[in-house]
Amino acid sequence: MNRQHPLRRFPSALMAWRNLGRNRVRTALATLGILIGVVSIASLGMATAAIQQQATANLEGLSNEVTISAGPDNPNDGISAEQVDDIERLTGDATVVPERSNVTTLSARNGAEIRVRVTALTKADTVYNVSRGRISNRFRSGALVSQADARLLGIEIGDPVTYDGQLYRVQGILSSSQGLGGQQRVLVLPLSAMSDQNHYDSVTVLAEPGQSVEALTAGIESSFNTANEDVVRVRNFASVQQNVGSFLSTLRLGLLGIGSISLVVASVAILNVMLMSTVERQGEIGVLRAVGITRGEVLRMILTEAVFLGIIGGVLGVVVSAGIGVILFEFLLGSPLNAFRWQSVQYLLYGMLFAVAASAISGLYPAWKAANERPVEALRD
């Protein structure tokens, strides 16, 4: 008989819990409002985190690259072998990969044809990764095709591809996340495939970990070009990365703003629900005050009700958002568990905190109003 209710030590919580249980439909609707608010904040936040992770993964391979191509004042309309030597001298330990490029049509046995970019180079293993097959050490023979082209044309490892009348055996399929945009459509051949060409179309410099991409860019720039003569064009992706980064930050702020609006709407709903239920219970609160419950105790009780709505809606919202996050990360990145990295899981925390804070703020006025109602007035029906 003396079994105590677990909330007995927290009278405000006990009373708030019982009160919420009285009108379950109303409690459920208020909770649903908060849930939607939390889901919109948390899932939009997690979506930007997913996009960010994807962008970072894609840009990572490019961050140490400097690309050199012929400038408008280049007499050769390409980079000469001597210029490649100069670049090698200028860049020290960095790997220098000169390449020639062209465009060709690949055809499948079933007659399908696609246009692809062809690039011819020696140190293919320094620039490309394969998901299947391999890249031979000194890329003298064989070919590499992108995953997308291989799929389209039904090309398997060992199959032949033709370029300029020559047959090359496919020795590797490029992995899909290669460079900006993920799916570069390219056919990679040995340098000998374009031996008719004297100059190189571009030179890629792969900086070593200690080297600054910006410094390499500036060094090459100043040694080849003068103020009014652009012999070479030198580009790196550091600025691209920066731009993408700041774009994503803006995107995140915008999306979080939209998410917060729905939580503001939800807290207005809570304000309404709490006002309605305290007005309905005016007589009851008058009795509480008459039998000696203080204004502070009434205030705490009603505030606790509002906070409970926030906690229940918040927890449910976090559960739903975590599910949405897993789906998002599976869909965008193919790795669902990345959703639980701090970069994205932080938004679950923000959603929860926001829900509790918004509910508490919405509860303040109804609680204050109920607590300060004079018991004589409240008791007169």
Next chain:
Amino acid sequence: MSVIVLEDAIKRYHTGGEVIDALASVNFRADRGEMVTIIGPSGSGKSTLLNMIGLLDTPTTGRVRLNGRDVTNFSTDELTEERRSDIGFVFQDYHLLPMLTATENVELPTMWDTEVDRRDRAIDLLNRVGLSDRLTHKPPQLSGGQRQRVAIARALINEPDVLLADEPTGNLDQDTGATILDELTRLKESENIAIVAVTHDEQLVEYADRVVELVDGNINT
């Protein structure tokens, strides 16, 4: 010494340019062990008087003394504290909380005093008003008379000095009203408390030690 004393209490309302003296210079006192019944026509100021005695309202002018202390100028929170410790209330409409059990309703005034556990006293009080088999029932599952007995037990939980009742038998039939009044009479003696009851009920007058009649905010003697 009287438990509660009103001295020259006036309650004045200003409504729409009109001035109404709901109470016009009333002197009132109640002692331990006595039941005072306040009677009078509707609108004569009975509830207003009871609200002054119960420290729910303060007089416009005049003094209020509780156990000899002048509480007239107490703050809202101090008055609440006095009500909690010294005054019990019983209402015509019972005013129990529907989501709490009978025992919890009785404990309600002490609910926020987490240091003291009044559960045993609550159960004891419910036994004494004959509800030992209804401890975990909620108000909607109780009859009117049973609800009023829960309300009486609630009024006594903090061992008050005075119990105030506004039409305690107003919603009950004759027989049930009589058992409630028997109950109050027994408790008045066993607990040695003052009971002040407002009523239209002739029956209640028979139980009174003293009757005060109000007419237009004045006490008729």
